Amino acid sequence: MEPGFKEENSREKDAPRQNLAISAYRQLKHDIIRGRYAPEQKLLMSHLKEQYGASTGPLREALSQLVADRLVVAISQRGYRVAPMSLAELNDIYDARAQLEGLILRLAIERGDDDWEATVLATAHRLAKVTDINTPDDLLDLWDQRHKAFHTAIASGCNSPHLLQMRNTLFDQVERYRHLWLQETVMSPQALELKRQEHAALVDVILARDTAEADTLMRDHLMTPVPIITRVLKDRGIS
Amino acid sequence: MEPGFKEENSREKDAPRQNLAISAYRQLKHDIIRGRYAPEQKLLMSHLKEQYGASTGPLREALSQLVADRLVVAISQRGYRVAPMSLAELNDIYDARAQLEGLILRLAIERGDDDWEATVLATAHRLAKVTDINTPDDLLDLWDQRHKAFHTAIASGCNSPHLLQMRNTLFDQVERYRHLWLQETVMSPQALELKRQEHAALVDVILARDTAEADTLMRDHLMTPVPIITRVLKDRGIS
DNA sequence: CTATGCCAAATTGTTAATATTTATTGATAA
DNA sequence: TTATCAATAAATATTAACAATTTGGCATAG
Numbered sequence: 001m002e003p004g005f006k007e008e009n010s011r012e013k014d015a016p017r018q019n020l021a022i023s024a025y026r027q028l029k030h031d032i033i034r035g036r037y038a039p040e041q042k043l044l045m046s047h048l049k050e051q052y053g054a055s056t057g058p059l060r061e062a063l064s065q066l067v068a069d070r071l072v073v074a075i076s077q078r079g080y081r082v083a084p085m086s087l088a089e090l091n092d093i094y095d096a097r098a099q100l101e102g103l104i105l106r107l108a109i110e111r112g113d114d115d116w117e118a119t120v121l122a123t124a125h126r127l128a129k130v131t132d133i134n135t136p137d138d139l140l141d142l143w144d145q146r147h148k149a150f151h152t153a154i155a156s157g158c159n160s161p162h163l164l165q166m167r168n169t170l171f172d173q174v175e176r177y178r179h180l181w182l183q184e185t186v187m188s189p190q191a192l193e194l195k196r197q198e199h200a201a202l203v204d205v206i207l208a209r210d211t212a213e214a215d216t217l218m219r220d221h222l223m224t225p226v227p228i229i230t231r232v233l234k235d236r237g238i239s
Numbered sequence: 240m241e242p243g244f245k246e247e248n249s250r251e252k253d254a255p256r257q258n259l260a261i262s263a264y265r266q267l268k269h270d271i272i273r274g275r276y277a278p279e280q281k282l283l284m285s286h287l288k289e290q291y292g293a294s295t296g297p298l299r300e301a302l303s304q305l306v307a308d309r310l311v312v313a314i315s316q317r318g319y320r321v322a323p324m325s326l327a328e329l330n331d332i333y334d335a336r337a338q339l340e341g342l343i344l345r346l347a348i349e350r351g352d353d354d355w356e357a358t359v360l361a362t363a364h365r366l367a368k369v370t371d372i373n374t375p376d377d378l379l380d381l382w383d384q385r386h387k388a389f390h391t392a393i394a395s396g397c398n399s400p401h402l403l404q405m406r407n408t409l410f411d412q413v414e415r416y417r418h419l420w421l422q423e424t425v426m427s428p429q430a431l432e433l434k435r436q437e438h439a440a441l442v443d444v445i446l447a448r449d450t451a452e453a454d455t456l457m458r459d460h461l462m463t464p465v466p467i468i469t470r471v472l473k474d475r476g477i478s
Numbered sequence: 479c480t481a482t483g484c485c486a487a488a489t490t491g492t493t494a495a496t497a498t499t500t501a502t503t504g505a506t507a508a
Numbered sequence: 509t510t511a512t513c514a515a516t517a518a519a520t521a522t523t524a525a526c527a528a529t530t531t532g533g534c535a536t537a538g
Contacts, residue, residue, distance in 0.1 A: 019316070019490075021303075045521070055492050056522085057296060064260070064300045068307035070404075077258070077498060079521060096401035103342045162335035162412070165309075166405050173401070258522075284488070294524050295489085316530060318489060 021058035025065050028052065032071050032082055033176045035183075039238070043072065043080040069172050085176065085238055087230060093174050094226050098219040100167060101155070105218050108157025109211050116157040117207060123153040124203045128196055131189075140182065143192070150199065154206065180232045181225035198224075260297035264304050267291065271310050271321055272415045278477070282311065282319040308411050324415070324477055326469060332413050333465050337458040339402075339409060340394070344457050347396025348450050355396040356446060362389040363442045367435055370428075379421065382431070389438065393445065419471045420464035 028048070031037060048059050063080050066072035073083050108116065127146040130139070155167055185191050198221050205214040267287070270276060287298050302319050305311035312322050347355065366385040369378070394406055424430050437460050444453040 021490090046519095057299070057491055060296065060522090061299055061303045064303045065307055068304055077521065078500095092399055092401050096399050096405070099342060099346065099399075099402065100339075100405070103338060107338065160331055160335050160338075162331050162409065163338065166335070166339070166409065169408070170401065170405065260522095296523060299490090316489065317532090 019058075020054050021061035024048075024052040024054045024058055025062035028062055029066060029069070029071060029172070032066070033172075033179055035176070035179060037082045039082055039085040041082045043082065045079070069169070071172070071176065085233065087233055087239060090177050090226065090229055090233065093170070093177065094223060097170050097174050098222045100163075100170060101151075101222055102215045102219050104155045104158045104160075104163055104167060105206075105214055106211050107160070107163070108154060109206060109209050109214060111159050112157030116153075119153045119156070120150075120203060120206060123150040124199055126150075127199060131192065131196075144182065147195075154202075177229050178225060181229050184228055184232055258297075259293050260300040263287075263291045263293045263297055264301035267301055268305060268308070268310060268411070271305070272411075272418060274415070274418060276321045278321055278324040280321045282321065284318070308408070310411070310415065324472065326472055326478055329416050329465065329468055329472065332409070332416065333462060336409050336413050337461045339406060340390075340461055341454045341458050343394045343397045343399075343402055343406060344445075344453055345450050346399070346402070347393060348445060348448050348453060350398050351396030355392075358392045358395070359389075359442060359445060362392040363438055365389075366438060370431065370435075383421065386434075393441075416468050417464060420468050423467055423471055 037043070043063070045056060045059065049055065052059070052062075054062075063072055063074070067074050067080075071083050072080050074080050123146065127143070127150045130143045130146055155164060158164070198217070202214065202217050202221065205217060276282070282302070284295055284298065288294065291298070291301075293301075302311055302313070306313050306319075310322050311319050313319050362385065366382070366389045369382045369385055394403060397403070437456070441453065441456050441460065444456060
């Protein structure tokens with residue numbers, strides 16, 4: 001009788017280990033996505049060692065994982081650098097994401113059962129309730145968390161672990177750009193209300209099983225941040 | 240004047256390093272895909288060391304990459320094992336692949352230019368010419384190589400590096416199952432002729448820009464091996 | 479037959495040594 | 509006098525060897 005904790009918590013990637021390389025991986029990933037390191041900044045081993053309290057061995061494992069995630073690039077024998085950002089990658093990454101999310105949504109509408117509909121409704125409700133919190137940081141964190149839960153609930157209807165895994169991989173890559181958008185729009189009440197309406201419309205067409213309309217709405221919804229992120233990148237001199 | 244070898248050979252994954260961890264990664268991946276290690280076999284460090292001539296450091300990096308590729312699983316403090324195989328994963332992986340390949344094909348038909356059409360025709364021609372070679376091993380290798388080139392040429396029309404990257408990732412995962420199919424069907428002349436007809440039909444509808452028909456043909460084409468692989472897995476006692 | 483304790487083997491992390499790279503300084507030529 | 513090239517030195521990355529913690533198996537005793 002095995003204790004049934006078959007590590008089903010596939011939060012981001014699979015956890016390769018629970019010890020020291022994985023914690024360095026999580027923290028480094030978090031810091032890169034949040035923009036703590038500039039796009040082409042060199043990642044010094046000496047700095048990483050004292051920053052994350054790990055030696056070269058575990059650090060190299062963490063960096064290898066991040067290279068697989070396309071958040072870090074490794075150059076022959078010249079160490080590691082944070083992956084560059086560009087307008088070209090921004091456009092491609094958001095396009096790929098919108099296309100994949102559209103595909104998954106169409107499959108979910110086709111394959112989703114009653115439990116799926118119930119979960120979509122529940123997470124949408126939870127998200128819509130995030131309107132009246134004062135401290136902006138807490139608001140942003142909570143909104144973002146429930147927003148992710150909402151979209152993940154929709155996607156889960158496709159019933160394909162591998163498609164969902166690829167969705168996660170792509171989301172890790174998009175999140176570095178997406179963070180620029182979250183920082184820029186300080187989650188103003190009108191922006192929040194606009195998003196709330198988009199989500200409500202999305203839920204409507206999903207429950208109506210209107211595949212074509214849902215696909216269109218979802219892609220427009222996902223592409224919204226692109227012009228704003230483009231402006232931020234241009235302001236920072238990134239082409 | 241730098242010699243223009245900016246490592247643009249993104250064959251499978253990005254090359255994290257050109258030295259020792261990456262060669263171990265490539266060989267190990269090849270061996271796992273080709274079935275040299277059984278699905279849940281333990282990967283002893285001592286064995287890997289003498290097999291691939293690398294020390295624990297580089298080997299752990301290679302194994303980390305393979306965990307990201309879902310070809311290896313890491314258990315807390317009990318080392319690494321080859322990822323298990325199952326009928327459930329077979330079905331999901333082929334379904335996800337067919338769906339993604341269909342999406343990419345629709346985009347390619349929508350976005351592909353004249354050069355794309357020319358490349359598709361050229362690779363199709365090259366593939367069709369592989370009919371009259373005697374030694375079966377050489378035949379299989381050459382056919383598989385040109386077959387991959389043909390499908391990659393079709394997919395490249397979508398013009399999205401990130402979608403193509405995800406296609407590669409999924410293909411790495413599917414190839415372990417696909418190898419069972421290649422081994423089973425000894426590439427009989429009639430099977431080869433059937434495939435040739437499918438490819439010709441595919442080229443026709445692609446050049447005619449018939450999106451819906453191309454999508455259907457492509458998915459049927461990709462799902463062909465599933466029943467055969469299912470039988471092989473069942474014969475091996477894998478559920 | 480079962481449970482507990484000991485031994486062996488494997489994984490994990492650290493440290494040191496080697497090789498490659500980069501930056502600085504000096505010299506030479508224009 | 510200035511700019512470029514080369515050489516040396518310092519720093520950093522990469523790899524291998526070593527040590528410690530943990531796990532699994534086996535034997536013995538109850």
